[in-house]
Amino acid sequence: MSSEFAIETQELRKQYGDNLAVRGLSLQVPQGEVFGFLGPNGAGKTTSIKMLLGLVFPSAGSARLLGEPLGNRSVRARIGFLPEHFRFHDWLSAGEFLTLHGELYGMPKEQLRARIRELLELVGLTPFEHKQLRTYSKGMLQRIGLAQALLNDPLLVFLDEPTSGLDPVGRRLVRDIIHSLRQKGTTVFLNSHLLSEVEITCDRVAFIKQGEVLRTSQLKSLVDGETSVTIRCSEPAPETLSGLEQLGKNVRADGDTITLTVSEEAVLPAITRYLVAQGLDVYAITPQRLSLEDLFMQVVGTDGGL
């Protein structure tokens, strides 16, 4: 592969008449990363994915997938895609559906047959191989769609809302599949509204609004970064509080509750030792980690989408 990035876009733009769907999307997703694509409704997420997949033609800007410019057919052989709403030809049985898509990928018959067996097993649909998709529940459709997206053992997988129709067991399955894809070095581009899912599965996220990337964040930094801490203890003396200023910022006390901000969680044992040394009874020290939802609200704002 000629590029270290699975996805690279520069000022990708899409305008429908007067309506600007994507203003200028600039992104870099390194190979092997599980990347979350977040934003309110109408932020241009689906249009962006459609441009990357060649379903929609950009009005301006450029992009490369697996090092090749958009529209390259050989690249599409190495890409998997689970479309939103998973609308498939529902008069096909699951086996026929996967065979069709495998043939479209140009997979040899024997290999395809083995792969279909393996994938049906993986998504738990082996007993339903011969049932037509029209008889499937929403969750089953999503599972078969996922199998379809993995047929060609892709290097890059686009999952558009992969867990929206799934019950907790199904979500767990998707999470496990993404985990195993990451271990294999597959790049996953995940568009999801379920922030808790994204938080568990992604390495990095981009927040987009009005068709622009507002910020990209490593999710690890959410865990490792600045943390607000709440301490419940016997009422502290004012000099105890000023001593705490050595260990953190924004120290405040309200009765038996102290709040402060620390630069990393590693400081917490030192705080505990300090308070105990000051003769206080410590009942609880709770780091209030910034959740992805908090970050989403901070970055995107509370006005949401349309």
Add this chain to the structure above:
Amino acid sequence: MGTWIIARLTFREASRRKIALTGFLLGLAFVILFSIGFFYINQQVRQNVQNSPFQSPITMQEYYNTFTLAGLYVVNFLIIVMAALVTADTLAGEISSGTIQSLVTKPLRRSEIVFGKWLGYAILLALYVVLMAGGILLSTALQSGYSMPNVLSGLALMYLAALLVMTITIACSSRFSTLATGGMVIGLYGLAFVGSWVEQIGSLMNSTAAVQVGIVSSLIMPSEAIWRRAAFEMTAPLSRMISFGPFSSASVPSPAMMIYGGLYLLAALWIAVRQFDRRDL
């Protein structure tokens, strides 16, 4: 390769969604009805020939020819309606439902999707023509021993007219919704139909202007002109000279019009591919 996979998918769709079965049953019902009608007419024709000194085997042939052409006229109408109905939804429906997305993101050209669908429906349509026209010709031949002149070229032209309507429908379907496509194709067909009658009546009345109106409408939509040429090819020699009716033609479209029809079809196919290739999905 992609084209053939999509053609097979189209075939399978027609059979799973009972399109093929419905078409087959309707076609069969039509052939049976025609055969019953032909049975009674044949009886009457034979009686007439026996009772009248003016009726000859040649007049019998004319009766058979006219009645068989009447049957083929209905076949022509049915296959054209079938061609438009079945294909109006083929691209438009897949685009609006989103099923097209998982196809287009595979490593195949968009043109292969259009060609595949075209090929699948072209084969189905050929089977339909063979079933219905073949049924009628066979029924006539078995009951009376009569065989139409120039059957192959006549049927080939009927198939060309149906293919043309189908290709125009696919071209509209690559850009517009199913309903809009249906409306446009039926409108075009209606225009050709009316234009054809204006031309024929104009020809009988020696009105050059009316004939020209008909020719212009045939240039806009040649399907009816192609049918009239097909009917002319299959008309018995005597009727060719004297008759005027819905199944024969006072003003016969030229071979150049048939070539125009073929080129029109190729142009419609090219437009279908080009529009589908460039549109957002």
